[in-house]
Amino acid sequence: MLNIGIIGAGRIGKVHAESITYHVKDAQVTAIADPFMNEETTLWAKNLGIQNIYTDYKEILKDDSIDAVLICSSTDTHADISVEAIKANKHVFCEKPISQDLGKIKEVMEALKDSNVKYQVGFNRRFDHNFEAVRNAVEEGKIGDIHIVKITSRDPDAPPIEYVKVSGGMFLDMTIHDFDMVRYLTSSDVVEVYAAGTCLVDPAIKDAGDIDTAIITMKLANGAIAVIDNSRKADYGYDQRAEVFGSKGQVAVTNDTNSTAVISTSEGVTAEKPLYFFLERYMESFSKEVSLFVRAIIDDTEVPVTINDGLQPVLIAKAAKKSLDENRPVLLSEITM
Amino acid sequence: MLNIGIIGAGRIGKVHAESITYHVKDAQVTAIADPFMNEETTLWAKNLGIQNIYTDYKEILKDDSIDAVLICSSTDTHADISVEAIKANKHVFCEKPISQDLGKIKEVMEALKDSNVKYQVGFNRRFDHNFEAVRNAVEEGKIGDIHIVKITSRDPDAPPIEYVKVSGGMFLDMTIHDFDMVRYLTSSDVVEVYAAGTCLVDPAIKDAGDIDTAIITMKLANGAIAVIDNSRKADYGYDQRAEVFGSKGQVAVTNDTNSTAVISTSEGVTAEKPLYFFLERYMESFSKEVSLFVRAIIDDTEVPVTINDGLQPVLIAKAAKKSLDENRPVLLSEITM
Amino acid sequence: MLNIGIIGAGRIGKVHAESITYHVKDAQVTAIADPFMNEETTLWAKNLGIQNIYTDYKEILKDDSIDAVLICSSTDTHADISVEAIKANKHVFCEKPISQDLGKIKEVMEALKDSNVKYQVGFNRRFDHNFEAVRNAVEEGKIGDIHIVKITSRDPDAPPIEYVKVSGGMFLDMTIHDFDMVRYLTSSDVVEVYAAGTCLVDPAIKDAGDIDTAIITMKLANGAIAVIDNSRKADYGYDQRAEVFGSKGQVAVTNDTNSTAVISTSEGVTAEKPLYFFLERYMESFSKEVSLFVRAIIDDTEVPVTINDGLQPVLIAKAAKKSLDENRPVLLSEITM
């Protein structure tokens, strides 16, 4: 039984604590830390059976009984805590992105060089039933060689403008999942990026220096071409689709719904909207990614999402931003760490 | 080039005249007759290039240049005109049903015994792309042995009450197509029928002695069970579906629509309603059935819908009515001609 | 926090124990009993945190700290244990069917008369997301007055022949869920039943005196007509669909799948098969039904599936069997307790 400490008791930290308790075999959460730990969260943690509740995450790193940590704190702290945890010889599961700063990611990579800890990045969508089905079809050769990859990723609503201002921009905040998905579905790297982006949802986003609508084209190392279309606001809900087209055919996934109900009336034939909220849509993926992290520790095997898998989407996001700024295709090799 | 005379210039007669002119190879309409031939219809016929326009269908039967007739007159005249046409040595395509009176159908069968004419009955739905696809899948063995057949057949709206009164009842007027479909999809005969029927759409239909909603269960000669559900009014349009389930799987067809458009908004994910009108839904089948009739004449082969195919659904409809009246399963063998 | 004892540690007992532990708020399993309690099950129970593990369920009934029991033992013991539990003043959740013997159900009803315990029957499909969506659409008036109800319910494979022999027949063993569904979706009672049934899947089932394929027509108290089609074996998986058609339109649900993946190749455009196994298909419904049972106890409100809801499907099943045997429609009023 692995003992896990969770660093950060915000929304995603709580999701992980609950999903480990109820769904992850061979692991238990024995400690949680958050600088803003309050009464409600303390009660919630106790009810879950978490024994040690801290305001300072360093308490977790000091605790020899803890095998692994989940870093669920704010993005700007991910890299530094990663380095500390690695030095404390804890296995690390770090929420995405590791950092918006390539130098910080480099520091984590350096720290890992001298260590034996497992380091997994939280690209949970890789563990979604739909995207896994696409990947499996590709891996099984059902669609032959990959020619075209298409990802549609649209949020149900734009985040608060205060969040937009500190988000690092849409590519680093939102599209980063889609950049990872391109790599996951194709098992190939991105070589060049061209981003067309604009602000059509909310002018306040433009005022904050960001965009809310984009189409990003990527040339891949395997010769295929990929395209992502993003919007910060789809009125019909959270739109999460993917297609991979190849020499033998195509595999496509569309959205999940609450039920398969279809109502036919004089108004039309109406099915349900996509699930609206990302936690609802991707809930199963959170327990699955941590289960595989635990498995990799116990079996001493490679983690399914490596530090390089954490790095690459940040590089692509930075290339996309440069492309947007300079209105030209940008090579990933132009982005230096 | 076969010369065809059309007897009856009502809606279906006109449909056939136009579809032969534009879509049926090796045949042309050279005469049309209708007791109520008016100026508008005469003009329409002339524009189609029909040379002979009569009020008396006997003119068509007398014309030696005519090879075949399409009987599109009112249902109560189908059988008598069929006998006359057979005696005049014309090949006959007769709209369904041949007659609501089994004795009349017997007279046609007798007339055919001493003749060499082709006699085809107008069960056009057999030539619909969807139902053909079901039949083909069954014939190709894709679903194995047939276990269960399900047909949904719902009109978009109830007919005028004056029509209901002379229609012969829902089973003979509407379900007759579905009874034929059961035989067509299974290549098997119906042995026993149980009908549950009621009036839920319009009380005027009940006052007229008819029903508007029914579920009819049939035991087939091949051991399978079939079920039809009918309504005189589906608010969302003309609902025409079928499923055949067997030892290896199932084939199912659903409705046709004007387009594949799906609109996703905050209200839901809405596709188009089924095509509303039977002529729109089944247009292609009218030219196809006549093309095959023409083919059978030219090649001297069996017609695709025989006089027995015309008789059997009438027998089933009568058994269904008896079942409804007596609230018990009725054997087809109980229905005597 | 309600203390629950589970009587019967077979497949369904284990499902309930796990789902209560992980998903049901305000309740915990503190005891479990099974006459064949073995080492493996004991270990499983301990790992779940269940403190008391018995071979004799009477130990549970004696324990004053236990508020409610789940009866998950073999069907023939449901009624007797129900009566004992009621007398021991335990709230009861009883797996379906209460009994195949109407006299036994009557005994439970009698016992309930003099008690204040809650008694819920385990028709879990009422708590499935798809069937709930149908019911909600009906309740919200979206389809108007109900005219036709259609349920397709086909198992992925026939049960072992030894099970068939003691199952009470397909109607009591399998269709009973569908009979309940008709009542649930329509909020109406069944008045008359006509069953057409046969053996097409496996002749051994016929030798065991049972059928494996059926179409059952029901007339409802609200004037609507319902039809169920059943097969013991659908090669493509567990086929669970429903349609309710009414004066304003139709609501329909189809099967759940593992993913939305569609693969298009030269072979066709292929989606996933329905989920194969009933536990996979209906897993969420098990925690939901028990959650509502717990809720009803705590809030002292009516349970969502009453003893009468447990009785009615047994009456319908018996009428269906009588209909099959006598080949005639049978009134529910003909079935006497």
Add this chain to the structure above:
Amino acid sequence: MLNIGIIGAGRIGKVHAESITYHVKDAQVTAIADPFMNEETTLWAKNLGIQNIYTDYKEILKDDSIDAVLICSSTDTHADISVEAIKANKHVFCEKPISQDLGKIKEVMEALKDSNVKYQVGFNRRFDHNFEAVRNAVEEGKIGDIHIVKITSRDPDAPPIEYVKVSGGMFLDMTIHDFDMVRYLTSSDVVEVYAAGTCLVDPAIKDAGDIDTAIITMKLANGAIAVIDNSRKADYGYDQRAEVFGSKGQVAVTNDTNSTAVISTSEGVTAEKPLYFFLERYMESFSKEVSLFVRAIIDDTEVPVTINDGLQPVLIAKAAKKSLDENRPVLLSEITM
């Protein structure tokens, strides 16, 4: 009744001749010309009732009884014959593209300035039921302001390599329809183009200096972004889809099939492939575009596809080619006539 002469009796010329004869009201084909007129085509034309059959199209232009011509000759002759026909005062329906040479298109525009003839370009897909449904939804405001347009257009198989060599390149030969579709669906012009293209289907296409796989991003005058993905070969058939996403939602169309049949077996749940051949897929659009051309002549109204609608996709195609060659986004204003 309008008299029409058809110039060019190849595949598309024959399609128009038949569809006018059978489906276009108020028009008849009275002449057809083709330099390679042979016995078979002559017989075909006579059977259709076409009176005048020529090898020299100038005979048609000289014939005063002819009101309009359809130019269905080889692409390189479209512009010159257009100018001649305009000068001969014939209304002109010209197959797409008018020319691959912008100077030639300019000559046609010049000729039109001094004339009263109607000039329509053959972008038939505008008259397809699916794409019309998208356009209608957009025009009716159902999706609000347009943000993202996505078009998937993949041929079922690559053309012969000899054809590829003279085709003008994939953008001018194939994507040109999709460029027109972007303009049609959005009622907006393209301002800037970025094309990523490669050769993945057949290396012979690369040797011929062309590509077979592409993703083209466009910035539109209305602020929206559009993306087209192309392949010369989709193993599952002719893939023709479109989506328009906006502030209120999305409208999407997918492929047409021969039937709605879905076969469920142990192998999966399989629907039909898209219609394979463009003539099968778009047949109705050919009669519709000519019907509207005839209508515009008779009513003296604007044609639905103007000379500018013919020019713009050529400009976009040329910008796309320049983008591909120079690997940078290209403004349409960079392309000079």
